[in-house]
Amino acid sequence: MPKNLVIVESPAKAKTIEGYLGKDFKVASSYGHVRDLPKGDKAIDIKNKFQPTYEVTSDKKEVIKQLKSLVKDSETIYLASDDDREGEAISWHLKEVLKLKDDNTKRIVFREITKNAITKAIENPRSIDVDLVNAQQARRILDRLVGFELSPVLWKKVKAGLSAGRVQSVAVRFIVEREREIDKFESKSSYKITALFDVKGKVLNAELPKKFETQEEAEAFLKECLDAQFSIKNLEKKPAKKTPAAPFTTSTLQQEASRKLSFSVAQTMTIAQRLYEAGKITYMRTDSVNLSQEAMESAKNQIQSAFGSEYHKARTYTSKSEGAQEAHEAIRPTNFSNLEAGGDRNEERLYELIWKRAIASQMADAQLEKTHVSIAISNSDLTLSATGEVIKFEGFLKVYLESTDDEDEDDDAGNRGLLPPLTIGQELDLNEMKARQSFTRPPARYTEASLVKKLEEMGIGRPSTYAPTISTIQKRNYVIKESRDGKPRNYTEMIIKGGEFTKAEKTENAGSDKNKLFPTNIAMVVNDFLVEHFPNVIDFKFTAKVEKEFDDIAHGLQQWDDMIENFYSRFHGTVEEAETVERANVSSSRELGKDPKTGKPIIARLGKFGPLVQIGDQEDEEKQFASLKKGQFIESITLEDALELFKLPRDVGMFEDKKIVAAIGRFGPYIRHDSKFVSLGKELDPLSITEEEAIQLIKDKREADAKKHIKTFEENPDIQILNGRWGPYIKFGKNNFKIPKDKVAEDLSYDETIEIIENQPEKKKGRFAKKKK
Numbered sequence: 001m002p003k004n005l006v007i008v009e010s011p012a013k014a015k016t017i018e019g020y021l022g023k024d025f026k027v028a029s030s031y032g033h034v035r036d037l038p039k040g041d042k043a044i045d046i047k048n049k050f051q052p053t054y055e056v057t058s059d060k061k062e063v064i065k066q067l068k069s070l071v072k073d074s075e076t077i078y079l080a081s082d083d084d085r086e087g088e089a090i091s092w093h094l095k096e097v098l099k100l101k102d103d104n105t106k107r108i109v110f111r112e113i114t115k116n117a118i119t120k121a122i123e124n125p126r127s128i129d130v131d132l133v134n135a136q137q138a139r140r141i142l143d144r145l146v147g148f149e150l151s152p153v154l155w156k157k158v159k160a161g162l163s164a165g166r167v168q169s170v171a172v173r174f175i176v177e178r179e180r181e182i183d184k185f186e187s188k189s190s191y192k193i194t195a196l197f198d199v200k201g202k203v204l205n206a207e208l209p210k211k212f213e214t215q216e217e218a219e220a221f222l223k224e225c226l227d228a229q230f231s232i233k234n235l236e237k238k239p240a241k242k243t244p245a246a247p248f249t250t251s252t253l254q255q256e257a258s259r260k261l262s263f264s265v266a267q268t269m270t271i272a273q274r275l276y277e278a279g280k281i282t283y284m285r286t287d288s289v290n291l292s293q294e295a296m297e298s299a300k301n302q303i304q305s306a307f308g309s310e311y312h313k314a315r316t317y318t319s320k321s322e323g324a325q326e327a328h329e330a331i332r333p334t335n336f337s338n339l340e341a342g343g344d345r346n347e348e349r350l351y352e353l354i355w356k357r358a359i360a361s362q363m364a365d366a367q368l369e370k371t372h373v374s375i376a377i378s379n380s381d382l383t384l385s386a387t388g389e390v391i392k393f394e395g396f397l398k399v400y401l402e403s404t405d406d407e408d409e410d411d412d413a414g415n416r417g418l419l420p421p422l423t424i425g426q427e428l429d430l431n432e433m434k435a436r437q438s439f440t441r442p443p444a445r446y447t448e449a450s451l452v453k454k455l456e457e458m459g460i461g462r463p464s465t466y467a468p469t470i471s472t473i474q475k476r477n478y479v480i481k482e483s484r485d486g487k488p489r490n491y492t493e494m495i496i497k498g499g500e501f502t503k504a505e506k507t508e509n510a511g512s513d514k515n516k517l518f519p520t521n522i523a524m525v526v527n528d529f530l531v532e533h534f535p536n537v538i539d540f541k542f543t544a545k546v547e548k549e550f551d552d553i554a555h556g557l558q559q560w561d562d563m564i565e566n567f568y569s570r571f572h573g574t575v576e577e578a579e580t581v582e583r584a585n586v587s588s589s590r591e592l593g594k595d596p597k598t599g600k601p602i603i604a605r606l607g608k609f610g611p612l613v614q615i616g617d618q619e620d621e622e623k624q625f626a627s628l629k630k631g632q633f634i635e636s637i638t639l640e641d642a643l644e645l646f647k648l649p650r651d652v653g654m655f656e657d658k659k660i661v662a663a664i665g666r667f668g669p670y671i672r673h674d675s676k677f678v679s680l681g682k683e684l685d686p687l688s689i690t691e692e693e694a695i696q697l698i699k700d701k702r703e704a705d706a707k708k709h710i711k712t713f714e715e716n717p718d719i720q721i722l723n724g725r726w727g728p729y730i731k732f733g734k735n736n737f738k739i740p741k742d743k744v745a746e747d748l749s750y751d752e753t754i755e756i757i758e759n760q761p762e763k764k765k766g767r768f769a770k771k772k773k
């Protein structure tokens with residue numbers, strides 16, 4: 001039996017570490033946190049300095065039993081959870097619940113899972129850092145108090161089942177306020193002038209630095225240029241350089257993986273966790289941009305070997321974040337000579353991104369030469385300009401260039417790159433000159449990555465909270481992440497070419513959004529209620545101040561219970577005040593006007609299944625309802641919009657002697673035929689779908705269902721063999737069962753199907769047995 005027991009959080013981490021330690025060590029997993037605050041109001045003793053009561057969670061009782069057995073047979077126990085507040089708390093809870101003694105219990109920490117790091121950690125143990133534990137405990141208790149007291153107020157005053165949280169409600173507020181900015185934004189148009197010149201068979205792109213505010217001004221300028229001569233007025237060459245970005249922190253990794261790999265924040269963290277536990281990268285929850293001397297030396301060797309010594313430049317970076325722990329490291333490969341990480345394709349892609357970013361941070365600047373060209377117009381005081389950029393020495397650009405979130409209003413990519421040979425005074429032949437109407441854009445909606453950036457800039461949350469916060473606000477239906485189509489918009493384009501002037505009206509798609517965060521109606525109502533009655537809880541500066549206080553606790557500068565008491569004394573008073581607010585005064589409904597047919601009021605409000613409009617007040621027994629469409633808000637829907645919605649449900653036509661009806665339901669627009677429902681998706685509008693289109697949808701759905709269905713059994717019609725996204729499977733009740741690879745779905749008998757079901761995990765066997773009776 002091994003003398004030493006090492007306890008980590010995850011089985012994958014345990015497996016990697018066990019490979020580095022000898023036969024005297026056993027490595028076991030706690031599978032994350034083992035204790036938590038129980039549900040209910042007895043978890044925190046408010047009158048006794050907020051003392052918490054913890055209990056082993058139901059899913060960890062067997063884990064604790066196994067760990068106790070291992071502890072009993074071990075001489076020394078090493079608590080090796082992650083090197084952060086959550087990890088410190090896990091170690092403390094393990095020590096408490098396993099009743100470990102100080103004399104044979106050691107706390108070890110490491111930021112990478114390599115043999116060298118593990119060996120160093122074993123050689124340099126420490127005791128549990130109570131300040132870090134208290135910082136985690138303070139966050140957990142404060143967030144429980146906020147949720148426990150705030151959520152019931154929302155149930156009573158707004159809608160049952162709602163929840164609020166200190167960080168999540170601030171994140172929702174950002175998204176709601178951005179949506180309102182966009183809604184109020186008034187777009188202004190202007191005209192941008194661009195020109196193409198022929199220079200000895202090559203093209204020179206140029207533009208007018210100023211924009212014209214009116215069509216008349218732009219048209220007059222173009223017509224003036226019909227008779228103009230163009231020549232090079234000035235050439236200016238200047239050296240320039242680009243500098244690499246710092247290595248990744250949690251926040252910058254999430255942002256760049258979103259931009260370059262289209263990963264969600266949660267997906268990035270899941271993949272990074274796997275890479276860390278496999279020993280490929282350093283710890284992925286960090287706000288430090290620091291690299292160790294050992295890592296910098298390793299990067300130097302790799303750069304000099306792969307590219308040459310002129311490509312290397314040692315760099316140190318400093319974190320902007322006040323609470324950043326510089327003793328920790330940025331996210332980097334554990335071994336720069338490993339160009340690949342193994343694992344699946346997404347692990348490879350994320351590892352490559354981390355490798356490139358870390359390597360680039362230790363590389364030389366890119367040396368550029370920028371050329372600015374001024375082009376004179378013979379009959380005007382205005383000048384056109386062109387810019388060229390030549391890379392003289394690639395430096396770090398040989399490996400990596402950071403992306404941005406900026407949505408450029410105009411695509412001026414043609415204005416960069418190599419310019420044709422030019423000399424001052426050289427005359428130019430105009431190919432064409434264009435004036436295109438463009439429009440100012442509203443602020444961009446948040447993506448997951450840009451929301452993380454905003455939270456970090458405002459000091460709200462920490463590396464460990466970004467991903468769960470963004471997942472939570474989506475799960476609770478405050479925010480929807482999706483792509484939405486734009487709307488057609490007309491614009492004017494004027495061109496001079498070959499001595500002629502032409503003008504045309506064109507159409508573009510404006511306002512489309514890809515994978516952006518949209519607030520729901522419930523988010524807007526809840527946000528307004530919280531802003532009015534709990535301003536401190538979702539005030540940006542206040543929330544950031546609370547984060548700073550957690551940092552102070554972690555550094556031993558403040559007592560955790562004093563901090564909670566200071567917060568709670570003010571917070572609880574606002575809860576009691578909010579309890580007195582009449583539900584009718586909560587702005588979750590508004591009257592839009594009168595129905596022209598009946599004279600009854602039309603009201604927009606929140607219903608049990610979402611936002612709706614209704615004809616008639618609450619006491620009216622004959623009131624009518626219609627669900628709001630996607631993108632419609634209670635606070636901004638007009639009477640005309642509402643009247644359109646009451647055109648649904650709508651009779652579309654007949655098919656097979658049965659009526660086809662179009663409507664909008666809880667899950668979006670649909671058509672109903674013969675008691676069956678077919679979703680309309682994004683392409684079709686329930687108000688305009690034709691009988692022909694509806695019949696085709698019905699036929700397509702039947703065909704898809706027929707392909708999905710493989711087999712049923714007379715012995716039990718509830719058992720079906722179906723085709724799914726990942727191949728054939730067995731469906732029984734609400735459970736799905738894998739079909740073994742050596743079985744052909746079409747050939748399965750009833751008895752073979754039953755056998756497959758019964759050989760599945762216990763939970764599903766039990767349900768089958770019950771059904772079989």
